[in-house]
Amino acid sequence: MTLSSQQSFETIAPAKLNLFLHINGQRDDGYHELQTVFQLLDYGDRMSFTVTDNPKITLTPDLPGVPSEDNLIIKAAKLLQERFSQEKRLPPKGAHITLDKILPMGGGVGGGSSNAATTLLVLNQLWGLHLSTDELRAIGVKLGADVPVFVLGHTAWAEGIGEQLTPIELPEYWFVVLKPQCEINTKKIFSNKVLTRDTQKMRIAPALEGDVAELGNDCEPVVKHLYPEVEQALSWLGQFGRAKLTGTGSCIFAKFSSKEDANTVWSQRPDSLSGFIAKGINKSPTCSSLNIMVT
Numbered sequence: 001m002t003l004s005s006q007q008s009f010e011t012i013a014p015a016k017l018n019l020f021l022h023i024n025g026q027r028d029d030g031y032h033e034l035q036t037v038f039q040l041l042d043y044g045d046r047m048s049f050t051v052t053d054n055p056k057i058t059l060t061p062d063l064p065g066v067p068s069e070d071n072l073i074i075k076a077a078k079l080l081q082e083r084f085s086q087e088k089r090l091p092p093k094g095a096h097i098t099l100d101k102i103l104p105m106g107g108g109v110g111g112g113s114s115n116a117a118t119t120l121l122v123l124n125q126l127w128g129l130h131l132s133t134d135e136l137r138a139i140g141v142k143l144g145a146d147v148p149v150f151v152l153g154h155t156a157w158a159e160g161i162g163e164q165l166t167p168i169e170l171p172e173y174w175f176v177v178l179k180p181q182c183e184i185n186t187k188k189i190f191s192n193k194v195l196t197r198d199t200q201k202m203r204i205a206p207a208l209e210g211d212v213a214e215l216g217n218d219c220e221p222v223v224k225h226l227y228p229e230v231e232q233a234l235s236w237l238g239q240f241g242r243a244k245l246t247g248t249g250s251c252i253f254a255k256f257s258s259k260e261d262a263n264t265v266w267s268q269r270p271d272s273l274s275g276f277i278a279k280g281i282n283k284s285p286t287c288s289s290l291n292i293m294v295t
């Protein structure tokens with residue numbers, strides 16, 4: 001049975017970590033050129049989708065602080081509806097979507113982007129649109145630089161503004177991800193005057209595992225200066241391994257070779273730090289259950 005003959009679908013929208021993040025320049029439109037490795041995690045928001053004949057897109061529950069029209073899930077569904085009308089010349093179908101939000105917002109783990117990408121992938125199939133993954137990636141990048149990697153649904157080496165992607169296979173390590181008590185606006189960090197913007201581009205994806213461990217995040221000095229709670233969290237986690245910022249923060253992470261080692265560190269964390277433990281995965285659960293080939 002194909003998904004287009006089904007009416008409902010439930011899945012996890014996974015989180016990502018930036019295992020390192022280099023900023024290599026700035027484009028004329030203000031966006032930054034970067035190089036990074038996106039590591040997908042086996043931890044994320046639960047989402048469910050039910051097709052409706054009525055063209056309305058509804059989402060429950062509301063996300064506190066995010067008006068419905070600004071929610072990336074609604075925006076993604078509406079962009080896809082426009083394509084539906086263009087391609088099929090029929091009144092669009094609608095959807096009822098539920099979101100169990102567990103990923104910290106403004107944390108650099110890509111929750112909103114992952115929600116948007118999951119919406120594109122699932123509704124593309126439930127509505128029987130059959131757009132290719134490349135077409136969905138092109139729609140996704142209009143919603144945010146982090147959306148395409150979640151459409152690809154694979155851990156990846158990334159360049160450009162984060163949309164030029166090469167899938168890679170990494171060992172499935174465990175990560176302790178800690179969230180200091182602050183939310184960080186991505187634009188605020190990217191518009192900071194003293195942000196490093198001239199890290200030399202690597203010519204090829206580093207031979208990953210070993211090399212990536214040594215590479216840092218160019219946003220870290222600015223974020224540490226503006227948010228002392230992030231600096232404190234980095235020094236605490238740094239006692240147990242190399243601790244880094246993901247994206248523009250506020251979450252930080254360190255890698256461990258077993259769940260037990262990760263748990264030992266997690267159980268000692270200060271009360272001021274929330275977060276989660278997760279395993280690194282190569283392929284996203286949504287792409288696996290939708291039988292999407294990674295190319």
Ligand SMILES: C[C@](O)(CO)[C@H](O)COP(=O)(O)OP(=O)(O)OC[C@H]1O[C@@H](n2ccc(N)nc2=O)[C@H](O)[C@@H]1O
Nearest residue numbers: 030031032113144145146147161162186187190247248
């Ligand atoms: C920091 C990362 O999370 C690393 O993966 C991403 O680069 C951010 O991706 P995102 O949250 O999807 O970002 P967007 O929603 O596209 O952009 C938010 C703001 O960040 C800035 N921005 C974002 C990505 C990028 N490569 N250069 C930028 O300068 C832009 O000012 C933009 O207005």
Ligand SMILES: Nc1ncnc2c1ncn2[C@@H]1O[C@H](COP(=O)(O)OP(=O)(O)OP(=O)(O)O)[C@@H](O)[C@H]1O
Nearest residue numbers: 071072105106107108109110111112113115146247
């Ligand atoms: N479905 C959504 N889930 C979370 N945030 C959303 C969503 N839709 C819109 N937003 C807005 O996007 C902002 C960033 O949310 P998100 O959780 O993706 O942060 P992030 O992990 O720091 O993102 P990134 O790593 O992609 O920069 C939120 O503060 C919120 O205003």
